[in-house]
Amino acid sequence: MIMKIRVPSVTALLAGLLIVSQLTSGAVVKGKEPSVASLKKKQNAVAAIERHESEIIALSDQVWGFAETALLETRSAAVLADYAEKQGFTVERGVAGLPTAFVAQYGSGKPVIGVLGEYDALPGLSQQAQTVKEALQSGAPGQGCGHNLLGTGALGAALAVKDLMAAGKLKGTIRFYGTPAEEAVGGKVYMARAGLFNDLDVCLTWHPDEKTRASVDGSQAILECIVEFYGRTAHAAADPWDGRSAVAAMEFFTAGLNRMREFVKPTVRMHYSIMNGGDVPNVVPAYAKVWCWLRDSKGAGVDQLLARARRIAEGAALMAEVESKLTVQGGNWDTLVNLTGEKVMFANLAWLGPITYTPEEQEFAKEIQRATGVAPKGLDGTVQPWAAPKPDPEGGSTDVGDVSWIVPTVSMNATTAPVDAPWHAWPVVACGGMSIGHKGLVYAAKAMATTMVDLFEDAKTLQAVQAEFREKTKGIVYKPFVPDGPPPLPKR
Numbered sequence: 001m002i003m004k005i006r007v008p009s010v011t012a013l014l015a016g017l018l019i020v021s022q023l024t025s026g027a028v029v030k031g032k033e034p035s036v037a038s039l040k041k042k043q044n045a046v047a048a049i050e051r052h053e054s055e056i057i058a059l060s061d062q063v064w065g066f067a068e069t070a071l072l073e074t075r076s077a078a079v080l081a082d083y084a085e086k087q088g089f090t091v092e093r094g095v096a097g098l099p100t101a102f103v104a105q106y107g108s109g110k111p112v113i114g115v116l117g118e119y120d121a122l123p124g125l126s127q128q129a130q131t132v133k134e135a136l137q138s139g140a141p142g143q144g145c146g147h148n149l150l151g152t153g154a155l156g157a158a159l160a161v162k163d164l165m166a167a168g169k170l171k172g173t174i175r176f177y178g179t180p181a182e183e184a185v186g187g188k189v190y191m192a193r194a195g196l197f198n199d200l201d202v203c204l205t206w207h208p209d210e211k212t213r214a215s216v217d218g219s220q221a222i223l224e225c226i227v228e229f230y231g232r233t234a235h236a237a238a239d240p241w242d243g244r245s246a247v248a249a250m251e252f253f254t255a256g257l258n259r260m261r262e263f264v265k266p267t268v269r270m271h272y273s274i275m276n277g278g279d280v281p282n283v284v285p286a287y288a289k290v291w292c293w294l295r296d297s298k299g300a301g302v303d304q305l306l307a308r309a310r311r312i313a314e315g316a317a318l319m320a321e322v323e324s325k326l327t328v329q330g331g332n333w334d335t336l337v338n339l340t341g342e343k344v345m346f347a348n349l350a351w352l353g354p355i356t357y358t359p360e361e362q363e364f365a366k367e368i369q370r371a372t373g374v375a376p377k378g379l380d381g382t383v384q385p386w387a388a389p390k391p392d393p394e395g396g397s398t399d400v401g402d403v404s405w406i407v408p409t410v411s412m413n414a415t416t417a418p419v420d421a422p423w424h425a426w427p428v429v430a431c432g433g434m435s436i437g438h439k440g441l442v443y444a445a446k447a448m449a450t451t452m453v454d455l456f457e458d459a460k461t462l463q464a465v466q467a468e469f470r471e472k473t474k475g476i477v478y479k480p481f482v483p484d485g486p487p488p489l490p491k492r
């Protein structure tokens with residue numbers, strides 16, 4: 001089903017922009033009074049998205065069906081890049097050494113505004129667009145984080161801006177970034193390392209959610225490392241005294257890490273997977289390997305955790321009389337929230353109003369809630385009131401964080417799934433392949449496009465967004481956590 005959001009009237013537009021000027025007035029922004037002309041441009045942007053709505057939704061459904069995992073999103077990236085090209089964007093494919101990353105650009109000169117889109121799926125989450133858990137293809141990947149919606153919604157926003165530029169209504173450059181592998185190595189980190197975001201004035205993105213809101217809470221920093229131990233093999237019964245066990249060292253290491261949990265801040269999250277824990281019991285194992293993720297609300301926090309994990313690895317090796325090696329694999333910076341930009345976004349959400357649902361869609365959501373053991377509250381498409389940011393973000397990290405330290409980044413959430421239903425799980429896949437997800441992606445496209453109209457049109461607002469960014473990043477030099485060398489592409 002295709003959503004029809006009413007195009008707000010000029011009166012509603014004026015009311016919405018009054019909110020913008022109230023929110024951005026005073027100490028932060030002294031914006032000029034919005035003109036009727038710029039209000040009409042927002043209506044044009046909304047109308048452009050409605051004109052392309054069925055195409056954008058069809059693209060989303062294609063990407064949902066492909067369900068390709070990190071760095072294997074060949075068909076997903078291709079359909080989005082092909083569509084952008086057909087719409088008049090200049091497309092560069094395979095950027096930053098990532099075959100499934102691309103940049104689509106339209107227009108020229110300043111300002112240069114970017115929009116980030118993702119499309120990778122998660123392994124093992126294949127699911128039909130229905131209220132009963134049932135795979136489309138057993139064991140196959142699924143869009144468990146709604147990235148099919150994310151990528152196409154973001155492209156829809158860029159397309160609306162492009163249409164306004166083509167009609168001579170906006171001036172500047174619009175750039176869509178196809179950013180792969182958010183769920184794994186973080187394509188944006190490699191794109192950031194290649195300098196692809198450096199000339200942007202501001203960047204926008206969104207993420208599917210169970211709520212609709214301006215994203216003011218940010219995300220955690222994360223650092224990924226591999227810890228390896230190298231011992232000496234021997235017969236485990238005949239002469240164990242000649243062996244030195246790498247697995248013993250690994251056990252000391254994980255015990256140390258777990259003991260440390262008592263002495264870290266509540267904002268810390270640490271988790272690991274044992275990748276190699278020996279082969280057979282009757283051989284003293286010469287090799288062991290642990291994959292470790294360290295998170296904190298700020299990048300400085302993970303730097304400290306890394307230093308401590310390094311010492312624990314060295315201590316474990318010392319006890320087991322083996323060698324240790326710790327290799328940083330990658331990670332994401334925390335997300336730097338730009339409140340000035342988020343207020344502009346919020347005003348546009350308030351102007352667009354809530355996402356509304358049919359009784360059938362509410363029942364669809366409630367059936368999923370009953371099936372997953374949460375209260376059958378249905379869907380919440382209301383715009384969440386403006387709330388001050390939490391001091392620390394909730395658990396979770398994203399490569400949007402890296403972009404947010406290079407260029408002011410504005411993000412929002414749109415409802416695409418039932419309240420309280422599990423994420424990275426089948427309900428998200430189910431809703432992402434039907435009208436509930438479609439409504440969220442079209443809404444997000446409108447929210448980002450209208451916010452971009454403000455940023456293209458009102459130089460003072462854009463300057464205020466940039467001033468906040470400069471203030472918050474004073475003395476900080478962004479450096480990606482990834483090691484030198486090409487991105488780790490999976491073997492086909």
Ligand SMILES: [Zn+2]
Pocket residue numbers: 145146147182207
């Ligand atoms: Zn996601």
